[in-house]
Amino acid sequence: MKNAGICFLMFLFCFGLFATEEPGSYTISGYVKDAASGEALIGAGIYVKEIRKGTVTNAYGYYALTLQPGTYHLVFSYVGYVSQEKMVVLQHNLTLNIEMATEEKQLQTVVVTSEKADENVVKPEMSIVKMDVKTIKSVPALAGEIDPIKVIQLLPGVQPVSEGSSGFSVRGGAADQNLVLLDEATVYNASHALGFLSVFNNDAIKDIKLYKGDIPVQYGGRLSSLLDVRQKDGNMKHFAANGGLGMITSRLTLEGPLVKDRSSVMAAGRLAYPGLFFPFSPNPVTKKAKLYFYDLNLKGNYILSQKDRLFVSAYAGRDMLAILNVKFGWGNKTFTARWNHLFSDRLFCNTSIIYSDYDYLLSTRQAGFQVELTAGMKDWTLRHDYTFYLNPNNTLSFGFQSIFHTFMPGEFNPGGENNSFAPFKVQTSRALEHALYVGNQQKAGEKLTIEYGVRYSFMQNIGPQRVYLLNAAHEIDRIDTISSHRIYYTHAGWEGFEPRAGFTFLLTSRSSIKGNYMRSRQFVQLASNSVIGFPLDLWVPCSPNIKPQTGDQYAIGFFRNFFDNRVEGSVELYYKSMQNQIDFRDFAQITFNEQIDKEFRTGKAKSYGIELLLRKQSGKLQGWTGYTYSRAKRYFPEINGGKPYSAPYDRPHTLSVVIMYNLTPSFQLSANWIYYTGTAITMPTGKYNYEGQIVGIVSQRNGYRLPDYHRLDLGITWKQKEKPGKKFYQEVILSVYNVYNRKNPWMIDYGPDEKDPSKMKFTQIVIFPRIPSLSWNFRF
Numbered sequence: 001m002k003n004a005g006i007c008f009l010m011f012l013f014c015f016g017l018f019a020t021e022e023p024g025s026y027t028i029s030g031y032v033k034d035a036a037s038g039e040a041l042i043g044a045g046i047y048v049k050e051i052r053k054g055t056v057t058n059a060y061g062y063y064a065l066t067l068q069p070g071t072y073h074l075v076f077s078y079v080g081y082v083s084q085e086k087m088v089v090l091q092h093n094l095t096l097n098i099e100m101a102t103e104e105k106q107l108q109t110v111v112v113t114s115e116k117a118d119e120n121v122v123k124p125e126m127s128i129v130k131m132d133v134k135t136i137k138s139v140p141a142l143a144g145e146i147d148p149i150k151v152i153q154l155l156p157g158v159q160p161v162s163e164g165s166s167g168f169s170v171r172g173g174a175a176d177q178n179l180v181l182l183d184e185a186t187v188y189n190a191s192h193a194l195g196f197l198s199v200f201n202n203d204a205i206k207d208i209k210l211y212k213g214d215i216p217v218q219y220g221g222r223l224s225s226l227l228d229v230r231q232k233d234g235n236m237k238h239f240a241a242n243g244g245l246g247m248i249t250s251r252l253t254l255e256g257p258l259v260k261d262r263s264s265v266m267a268a269g270r271l272a273y274p275g276l277f278f279p280f281s282p283n284p285v286t287k288k289a290k291l292y293f294y295d296l297n298l299k300g301n302y303i304l305s306q307k308d309r310l311f312v313s314a315y316a317g318r319d320m321l322a323i324l325n326v327k328f329g330w331g332n333k334t335f336t337a338r339w340n341h342l343f344s345d346r347l348f349c350n351t352s353i354i355y356s357d358y359d360y361l362l363s364t365r366q367a368g369f370q371v372e373l374t375a376g377m378k379d380w381t382l383r384h385d386y387t388f389y390l391n392p393n394n395t396l397s398f399g400f401q402s403i404f405h406t407f408m409p410g411e412f413n414p415g416g417e418n419n420s421f422a423p424f425k426v427q428t429s430r431a432l433e434h435a436l437y438v439g440n441q442q443k444a445g446e447k448l449t450i451e452y453g454v455r456y457s458f459m460q461n462i463g464p465q466r467v468y469l470l471n472a473a474h475e476i477d478r479i480d481t482i483s484s485h486r487i488y489y490t491h492a493g494w495e496g497f498e499p500r501a502g503f504t505f506l507l508t509s510r511s512s513i514k515g516n517y518m519r520s521r522q523f524v525q526l527a528s529n530s531v532i533g534f535p536l537d538l539w540v541p542c543s544p545n546i547k548p549q550t551g552d553q554y555a556i557g558f559f560r561n562f563f564d565n566r567v568e569g570s571v572e573l574y575y576k577s578m579q580n581q582i583d584f585r586d587f588a589q590i591t592f593n594e595q596i597d598k599e600f601r602t603g604k605a606k607s608y609g610i611e612l613l614l615r616k617q618s619g620k621l622q623g624w625t626g627y628t629y630s631r632a633k634r635y636f637p638e639i640n641g642g643k644p645y646s647a648p649y650d651r652p653h654t655l656s657v658v659i660m661y662n663l664t665p666s667f668q669l670s671a672n673w674i675y676y677t678g679t680a681i682t683m684p685t686g687k688y689n690y691e692g693q694i695v696g697i698v699s700q701r702n703g704y705r706l707p708d709y710h711r712l713d714l715g716i717t718w719k720q721k722e723k724p725g726k727k728f729y730q731e732v733i734l735s736v737y738n739v740y741n742r743k744n745p746w747m748i749d750y751g752p753d754e755k756d757p758s759k760m761k762f763t764q765i766v767i768f769p770r771i772p773s774l775s776w777n778f779r780f
Contacts, residue, residue: 027345027389028094029064032057032076035099038236038261042207043130044078044100045119053392053443056123059230060309064346064389076100077119079617080132093345095306120568121559124441124449124504126514127213127572129155135622136202138660138670140715140735143274144246144773148208148229149190149198154656154672156572156611156626157212159649162679163709163744164768166191166198169649170212171553171574172607172632173224176526176539180227183299183313185334186379188358188539192293192319193274199317199332203242203253204268204297206232213555213574214516217439217453217500218385218397223522223551223578231299231313234264242779248274258300268297285324293319307342330360330536346389354381359408360536369416373592377539378406397453398438405431405524409538410592426594430462431541432487433523439500451516452501458492459523459542466594470545474585474598489544491523510565515556522549525582527590527599538590545597551578568615578605583636603636605647623659630654640701646680648702653677670715670735678706684750684760706748712739728780734773741770 032044040061047054048065050072057063065074069091077083081100088094129152136151142164149166152158161167167175167190180187182200190199200208211219211226219226232255239256253268275291299313318331335355342348359376385399407429414421439453463482467489471477482488502516525546528537542548557572581603584590588599609630616622632647639645654676661669680702719731738744745764753761 025066025068025391026090026093027064027066028072028074028088028090028096029062029345029389030095030097031061032063032078032098032100033061033236034081035101036235036237037240037255038099038257038264039206039233041078041081041100042230044076044081047075047077048392049073049075051392052446055389055392055395058348058387060340060348060350062340062348064348066346066389066391079119080134095345118510118561118565120570121510121512121561122504122506124451124502124514125214126502126504126516126557126559126570127157127211127555127574129158129210129212131208131210133202133205133208135660136208138668138715138717139658139672140670140713140737141773142196142737142768143248143771144733144735144775145197145249145272146202147198148200148202148205149227152208152210152227154626154658154674155210155624156613156628156654156656157574157609157630158210159628159651159654159676161649162195163746165195167195170210170225171576171609172605172630172647172649173551173576173578174526174647174649176528177222177224177522177549177551178227179219179222179225180229182229182315182334183231183311183336184338184352184383185315185336185354185381186356187332187334188356188377189330189332189537192272192295192317193291194319194321197272197293199295199315200229201251201253201268201270201295201297203244203251203270204231204266206230213518213553214451214502215500215518215520216397217437217455217498218399218401220435220437220455220457220498220520221433221522221524223520223549223576231297231315232266233301233311234266234299236261236264240780242777244775244777246775247773248272248276253297258302261303263300263302265300266298268295270295288324290322291320293317309340311338311340312336325366326362326364328360328362328536331358333357348387348389350383350385352381352383352385354383355379356381358539362536365416369419370414371421372413372415373410374408374413375410375536375538376408378408380404393443395441396439400437401435403433405429405433405541407431407539407541409540409594409596412592424592426592427466429465429541429543430485431523432460432462434458434460447506449504450502453499455498455500456496457498457521457523458490458496459548460487460491461489461541461543462486463488467544468595468597470597476595476598491542491548495548495550496521510562511558511560513556513558516554518553520551520553522551525549527584527596536591538596540596543597546582546600547580547602549578549580549582551576553577566616566618568613568617570611570613572611573609574611575608576606578607581605581634581636583634583639585638601636601638603634603639605632605634607632607647620662621659622661623657625657626655628654643700645701645703648680650680650702651677665721666718668717668719670717671713673710673712675708675710678708680705681748683748683762706745709744711737711742711744713737714739728778730776730778733775733777735775737771737773738768739770744768 032041044057046063071089074086076098136148139151153160157171159169180190207230209228215226235255236257241254243252249272251270255266257264272293278289281287295317301311303309313336315334321328338352356379362373364371381403383401388396409426412424435457437455441451443449465482467480469477498519500518504514506512523542524539527540553576555574559570583601612627615624632650633644634647635644656674658672683704715735717733720729743766746767747765749763753759
């Protein structure tokens with residue numbers, strides 16, 4: 001079946017390549033940018049009226065169309081911008097760069113059409129969420145802190161792993177099955193403040209897109225989703241600044257040209273100080289605790305020539321938490337250097353060198369004694385990607401990627417005059433992860449568009465390494481010592497092929513049916529016993545004992561617009577089957593365990609569901625309503641007595657309502673309400689006495705649920721009106737999180753009852769009551 005699918009894809013490639021450039025044709029190409037800043041617009045639409053076909057800009061704002069000589073009318077559109085129509089007389093290859101103005105700049109003089117009103121119906125993609133930065137700013141937020149991930153969690157198919165957490169589950173997948181990229185660099189821990197905020201500073205973000213399925217063939221390595229975040233390039237026209245002050249953070253972003261219309265730079269910083277409120281806590285331990293974090297974003301770009309452009313971007317963020325004599329520190333660092341090159345008007349190439357680093361530190365110090373624990377991982381990545389604009393009917397993409405992983409599970413460094421411990425280091429693991437891919441988007445007539453491609457991925461484990469080979473009972477069978485930097489195990493074979501395909505069929509001008517199939521593999525996984533996820537969790541690679549995870553996802557959807565395309569509607573159904581899934585045996589030892597493979601258990605998982613969405617993006621009243629019915633089950637022969645059990649992210653019902661109303665040009669009201677089924681948890685069903693201690697007896701894995709979750713958030717925004725010649729603008733945002741003070745449990749703690757130790761006591765822990773917040777933002 002798998003071989004037949006690959007052969008079918010090769011047939012489609014050959015069929016598509018027959019329709020190559022016709023003799024005597026010419027190419028229109030160029031970049032689509034923001035008129036005010038020079039920022040490239042990702043995914044802008046270019047539609048040719050005469051042939052009723054078009055294309056979209058790539059991740060760098062570039063487009064190309066190959067047409068026969070003649071006169072054409074091209075319509076350029078992008079959400080939130082004024083559409084432009086250009087007439088061109090095509091008699092030779094033509095460069096046509098477009099600068100588009102936002103609605104606010106031309107609202108009084110131009111009829112605004114934004115992106116094509118039927119874009120969600122005709123665009124050949126599904127299971128994709130693209131959030132506008134302005135929409136993200138309008139949604140009421142926890143403590144008033146704007147967070148792109150928190151807004152994405154309000155959409156169908158996406159769920160937070162716990163209240164207030166920036167970790168998320170997509171269509172029944174685990175949090176570590178999401179590939180999170182910042183300017184193509186992997187972010188291994190996208191959370192601040194123990195998960196309550198994400199690392200993404202909204203002021204520094206240009207574009208954010210979540211693929212719940214239908215992941216482009218050039219990306220892989222995770223089973224569930226791709227979160228692709230792009231930083232601002234920097235203002236090419238003039239110096240600009242924006243920032244703000246909130247209850248727990250301060251932000252400042254500076255950007256401007258180094259050489260006007262040729263190079264620019266952007267620098268952004270964010271400092272959070274939630275620890276300022278700790279002295280007001282009634283808890284004596286919390287009163288003396290300290291917590292802060294920071295983010296630094298930097299990006300520069302330079303147009304070397306009409307065919308070459310260079311981008312350099314970096315990110316650094318870190319958290320520090322101190323409780324009594326214990327200090328925690330964790331953070332990410334990324335670096336990306338990218339070179340865009342045009343071999344011709346139709347062949348676009350990008351080469352990227354990428355560095356990712358995540359580490360954590362845990363230390364304690366007492367009189368005459370101190371201990372320091374460190375761990376982390378690093379990646380070096382090389383990407384080489386091509387886009388070939390064959391003709392208006394075919395756009396071909398191909399390339400390769402190689403990643404050098406370094407996993408540092410832990411190092412123990414004791415010190416002090418009273419210390420009696422010896423230093424200890426868990427051995428470092430290394431691996432190479434490679435992928436080759438080719439894909440094509442093909443317009444097969446006026447009503448049908450198909451996408452198809454195949455990706456081949458494999459991993460190689462590298463020495464030096466002590467390799468613990470296990471038997472079927474998870475005991476050590478033998479130990480191999482790899483003394484040199486050589487490859488000692490390769491995860492390849494036919495299983496490495498990842499075919500992907502999708503289609504869009506237009507039923508009418510306002511409705512369509514879409515479907516896709518996606519196969520993916522995952523070579524690294526998070527070693528964590530916690531659903532919530534903490535900074536001390538570890539990433540581990542596949543090994544001779546652990547096979548790569550694989551997943552197959554099928555989805556089909558119906559898309560329909562109403563009320564003259566002012567309201568978008570969609571229904572999507574999906575089914576996901578996953579093999580070689582990872583879980584832990586009961587009472588697993590994860591940290592500082594060189595033989596961690598013994599703790600893993602493997603099995604299967606499946607998830608399925610239906611997602612409904614109604615969304616309105618124009619007029620005074622905007623927002624969306626989303627509902628998801630989903631199930632996520634796991635099957636492990638050595639867990640739960642071999643019986644199926646609910647995954648921690650199995651929540652049958654999720655409902656969200658988001659409303660934004662522009663009361664006047666200066667005032668906007670906003671609200672969101674969310675409901676979901678309580679999280680599946682494991683609870684003790686009995687107890688026994690062990691050496692004088694009451695110990696709970698755990699039976700069915702995830703056999704109980706927390707109470708159902710729901711809350712209401714409200715916000716009001718005042719902002720200054722746009723006026724000609726005015727340069728400084730400000731806005732004030734007042735919001736209330738959890739308006740009716742719902743006592744949603746974050747977790748259930750249990751242990752012996754202090755009054756009667758023979759009994760178990762269960763305590764519901766609530767961490768987010770009603771929280772009002774006030775923030776002030778500015779720009780000039």
